Amino acid sequence: MTHPSPDRPALAPEPAILEAAHERLRRLGARVTQPRLCILACLIGSDEALTHQAVIDRLPEQGETVDRVTVYRVLDWLVEQGVAQKRAGNDRVFRFSLVEHEAARAQEHRQHSHFHCTRCDRTFCLDDASAPALPVAPRVPSGFAIEHVELTVNGVCAECGKRAPAH
Ligand SMILES: [Zn+2]
Ligand SMILES: [Zn+2]
DSSP: OOSOOTTSOOOOOOHHHHHHHHHHHHHHTOOOOHHHHHHHHHHHTOSSOBOHHHHHHHSOOSSSOOOHHHHHHHHHHHHHTTSEEEEEOTTSOEEEEEHHHHHHHHHHHTTSOEEEETTTOOEEEOOGGGSOSOOOOOOOOTTOOOOOOOOEEEEOOHHHHHSOOOO
């Protein structure tokens, strides 16, 4: 097993990330507390959206320990402040991410096509090479402005295809 064990001591966030988190809190005019700083640094340093548990696992262990309730509260507070975004995944578990990261990801996902599995409801990114030329925009009612056109292919993913068909 190459997975890091969940009880490994979490690494302290890099100073640059902590500094960015600090600056962000200051700009909000919010009180800078250790939990806010650590949890925001977690989101800034992560490329993917994190569940409550993932945030807890990433918190540095040295110093003041942050209890679960505080993690929940701070994450919701970051959402209220418009710093973080909360979204339920296909597994119905909430995940948190920095709004800027989410916007960058959305931008990135506009560059390629997607495959949506109608059984498990997961969406997969298709690489550029497999995509036909971008779909031609359909005609839209007058007064409507097109910003971008996406192609999503609907079907059954390989994993679901192996299972018995749904009845
Ligand atoms: Zn994508
Ligand atoms: Zn599927």
